[in-house]
Structure formats: structure tokens, C-alpha cells
Amino acid sequence: MSVKQGLLALLAEEPMYGARLRSEFEARTGGTWPLNVGQVYTTLARLERDGLVEPVGGSDDEGRIAYRLTEAGRSEIESWWLTPVDRDSTPRDELVIKLALAVTSPGVDVQRVVQTQRTATLKHLRDLTRLKSRASDEPDAHDLAWLLVLENLLFAAEAEVRWLDHVESTLGRMPSAALRGARAADPVAEDDAPRAATASKGGRS
Amino acid sequence: MSAAVTTGPVLVLDDVSRVHGEGETEVVALSHASLTVARGELVAVMGPSGSGKSSLLNLAGGLDRATSGRVVVEGVDVSSLDAKGLAALRRRSIGFVFQDLNLIPSLTAAENIGLPLELDGWSVRRARSQALDALDRLKLRELADRYPDQMSGGQQQRVAIARALVGERTLVLADEPTGALDSHTGEGVLKILRQRCDAGAAGLLVTHEARHAAWADRVVFLRDGIIVDETGAAATADSLLAEAR
Numbered sequence: 464m465s466v467k468q469g470l471l472a473l474l475a476e477e478p479m480y481g482a483r484l485r486s487e488f489e490a491r492t493g494g495t496w497p498l499n500v501g502q503v504y505t506t507l508a509r510l511e512r513d514g515l516v517e518p519v520g521g522s523d524d525e526g527r528i529a530y531r532l533t534e535a536g537r538s539e540i541e542s543w544w545l546t547p548v549d550r551d552s553t554p555r556d557e558l559v560i561k562l563a564l565a566v567t568s569p570g571v572d573v574q575r576v577v578q579t580q581r582t583a584t585l586k587h588l589r590d591l592t593r594l595k596s597r598a599s600d601e602p603d604a605h606d607l608a609w610l611l612v613l614e615n616l617l618f619a620a621e622a623e624v625r626w627l628d629h630v631e632s633t634l635g636r637m638p639s640a641a642l643r644g645a646r647a648a649d650p651v652a653e654d655d656a657p658r659a660a661t662a663s664k665g666g667r668s
Numbered sequence: 669m670s671a672a673v674t675t676g677p678v679l680v681l682d683d684v685s686r687v688h689g690e691g692e693t694e695v696v697a698l699s700h701a702s703l704t705v706a707r708g709e710l711v712a713v714m715g716p717s718g719s720g721k722s723s724l725l726n727l728a729g730g731l732d733r734a735t736s737g738r739v740v741v742e743g744v745d746v747s748s749l750d751a752k753g754l755a756a757l758r759r760r761s762i763g764f765v766f767q768d769l770n771l772i773p774s775l776t777a778a779e780n781i782g783l784p785l786e787l788d789g790w791s792v793r794r795a796r797s798q799a800l801d802a803l804d805r806l807k808l809r810e811l812a813d814r815y816p817d818q819m820s821g822g823q824q825q826r827v828a829i830a831r832a833l834v835g836e837r838t839l840v841l842a843d844e845p846t847g848a849l850d851s852h853t854g855e856g857v858l859k860i861l862r863q864r865c866d867a868g869a870a871g872l873l874v875t876h877e878a879r880h881a882a883w884a885d886r887v888v889f890l891r892d893g894i895i896v897d898e899t900g901a902a903a904t905a906d907s908l909l910a911e912a913r
Binding site for chain 2: 589625
């Protein structure tokens with residue numbers, strides 16, 4: 464997603480000028496995506512160039528120009544609502560890559576990597592839970608949007624802890640030799656593998 | 669709010685170990701665990717199955733005795749008590765909430781809550797009055813004269829929490845208290861546990877759900893009977909809001 468879709472979604476409700484688009488966008492996304500006004504005006508200029516928005520009359524007393532959707536813009540945003548989010552384009556998850564590397568790297572205490580991350584994620588989950596209990600008690604116009612964003616972060620953090628639990632239990636069932644044997648690209652590791660197979664099971668901890 | 673009996677921590681586990689059997693059959697359930705729970709604090713205990721979570725809870729509640737180390741509840745060293753003294757400590761200071769079998773089916777909610785007080789020598793009328801106060805605090809007064817089978821699972825667990833903290837009890841020990849409940853109802857139960865701790869109780873919550881542990885101030889991790897990590901204390905909601913917004 465880009466700022467473009469966000470602005471089109473807001474303009475589908477009513478015409479707005481740049482500063483208001485910015486404040487509405489931030490309020491409705493729970494402050495998780497801060498924008499600067501320059502970004503908003505640059506995007507509006509591109510949308511106007513592409514025929515998706517148009518100015519409503521001239522500037523007001525304060526020199527602000529409101530924009531509204533064109534038919535093409537309305538069609539663009541309606542199509543966006545119903546198009547699934549493309550997960551292939553999301554950035555790679557550093558944690559996944561870190562653990563994938565950890566289980567295949569010599570000398571890394573994978574269990575400790577998992578534990579350290581789980582503790583940090585649980586702290587995050589706890590902080591989000593506190594925010595959520597606070598948000599529920601203070602209903603205002605944007606409370607629902609704020610709650611939805613918080614819930615998304617809660618679910619993501621919870622899923623991460625569950626995945627880390629799963630990683631830990633999978634590691635617990637794997638003989639340490641299998642972990643070290645995974646380093647197929649490392650000839651030293653391959654040499655080590657037979658010795659590791661006869662070593663004690665406490666090699667990982 | 670529960671009465672403040674002492675100003676120190678409500679629960680202290682000092683280098684506590686619990687070993688079952690001996691020699692080749694020896695099993696270490698808990699090894700040199702140290703933990704303090706203060707008034708107003710809810711601490712969650714997490715860890716894989718068999719990591720010692722329930723052992724820790726049983727020791728904290730005086731349901732089991734430590735092989736070594738000290739368990740102190742409200743300033744009283746549990747190991748110094750005989751069986752009668754231990755039972756009295758449990759009745760007066762400690763409340764338990766388990767996943768099920770929480771309430772006695774033939775007693776109403778108010779009778780269930782008042783029972784530990786009656787066992788401790790309170791008159792029926794005084795115990796009922798305290799039970800109704802406990803229900804009022806949790807906004808559950810309308811359940812007072814219902815039997816467990818006339819209540820939903822979530823209502824039963826709320827009543828169980830009311831019972832756990834009736835009278836002057838200050839320590840609530842909860843073992844997977846939301847186990848059989850759906851996520852929304854479970855959250856309501858945890859919210860009440862949280863509120864009771866905010867009002868001055870001390871809580872120890874065993875759970876395998878990160879989402880539930882997130883209601884606690886701190887999370888302690890157990891593995892193979894050893895406390896391997898702890899999250900540390902929480903920031904205040906105000907500072908978090910300032911940061912997030």
C-alpha cells in the first residue's frame with residue numbers, strides 16, 4: 464500500500480485539503496503511519512496528474528485548496544478495497560531470517576536467541592494490552608480505528624510468540640547433530656557432524 | 669479492596685527447589701527458584717509442559733512443601749507451619765482459581781464465596797455479607813443466589829475469583845483460569861484478575877497463552893524447573909500512550 468490509496472479512501476468521503484488529509488490519515492491509522500505535509504501534497508499532485516483527483520474551485524481565505532475524487536479516482540479506490548493485499552511484496556521478516564541463519568550457524572545458542580526474542584515480544588504484547596484496556600475506556604470518534612490497529616499489533620505479537628514456542632519445541636525434538644548437519648555448505652561442519660552425533664544431547668543448551 | 673496486612677511483599681520464593689524421588693528416579697520439578705510478588709502486582713508464569721509451572725504455584729500456595737529454600741506468604745515462612753497452620757494460612761491469605769472444579773455445585777455463588785470464611789469460624793451472616801461485598805466489587809451481585817449450573821463458564825470463573833479474594837485474602841494463585849472459556853470471556857476473567865491486583869491484591873497466574881500473560885506486570889519463564897528469563901516491570905499506560913501517539 465502507498466499513501467496514494469489512503470488519500471483516495473479519505474477523499475471518497477468528502478473533499479479535503481492537504482493538512483486535513485494528513486491529520487485524518489494519522490488519526491485513523493492509530494498514529495502508526497506518520498505523514499509529513501510535503502508527502503501529502505506531492506501525492507495529491509501525482510493523483511491530479513493521473514486524473515484521479517481534482518481541485519474543488521480555488522483556494523480558500525487561508526490559501527488551502529480542497530481536492531475531490533474524479534470518477535476514475537472513485538473507481539480506483541473501489542477496486543482497491545476489494546483487491547487482496549499482496550503478501551509477496553511485504554519486506555522479509557528479520558526474525559525469520561535470523562533464526563534460519565541461527566540454526567545453521569556454528570556456536571549460536573538458538574534457544575537463547577528464541578528466549579530473548581520471546582521476552583521482548585511479550586513485553587510488547589503486554590504494553591499493547593495495557594494500551595488496549597485504556598483505549599476501550601475512552602471512546603471517541605477514532606477509537607474504533609485505534610482499537611483495530613492495536614488488535615492487529617496484538618495478534619501479530621501473539622502469533623510471533625506462538626511461532627517462537629513452536630520453534631523451541633521443534634528444536635527440543637531435534638538431535639543436535641541434525642542441526643549442525645544442516646550446515647551442508649560448510650565443509651568443516653560436515654566433518655563435525657559424525658562426532659556431534661555421538662556427543663551428549665545437551666549440546667544445544 | 670483486600671485488607672493490607674503487611675507492607676512487605678505478599679509472596680517470596682527464596683531459592684526454592686522441589687525434588688521428587690531420589691537416586692536414579694529423582695525428578696527435579698523446581699530448581700533454585702526465586703521470585704517476589706508485591707501487593708498490586710500480577711506476575712505470569714509461562715513455560716513448556718513439564719517446566720515446573722504448576723509445581724511453583726503449588727509451593728506458593730502451600731499445597732506442596734519445598735525440598736529446600738523458603739516460601740514466605742504475608743511474612744509467614746510456610747515451612748514453619750504444621751498441617752493445621754498451613755490450612756489456616758491458605759484459608760485466610762491465599763485464594764486459588766483453577767481451570768475447572770472451582771465451585772461446589774450444591775452451593776450458591778454467595779455460599780461458595782463465603783465458605784472459606786465460615787470454615788475459618790465466621791458466622792453465616794457475616795460470611796454472606798462479605799461474599800455479597802466481594803460480588804459487588806466485581807459487579808456480579810445478580811449471581812449471588814445462583815448455583816454453578818445456572819451460570820455460564822465465564823460467570824463461574826468470575827465468582828471463583830471473587831471467592832479467591834474474599835475477606836482478608838491478599839494472594840490469588842490462578843492456574844490456567846481461562847482454560848475452557850472462549851477468548852472474549854477469558855479476557856473478561858483476566859480483566860477482573862487485573863482489577864483485583866490493581867486494587868491491592870497480589871496475583872500469580874500460570875498460563876501458556878501469551879495473550880493472557882500480557883495482562884501481567886511481569887512474565888517469568890520456566891524451563892526444566894529453572895527460571896530462565898523474566899520480562900521486567902511494565903511501563904505505565906500513560907507513558908506508552910505518549911510513545912504510541
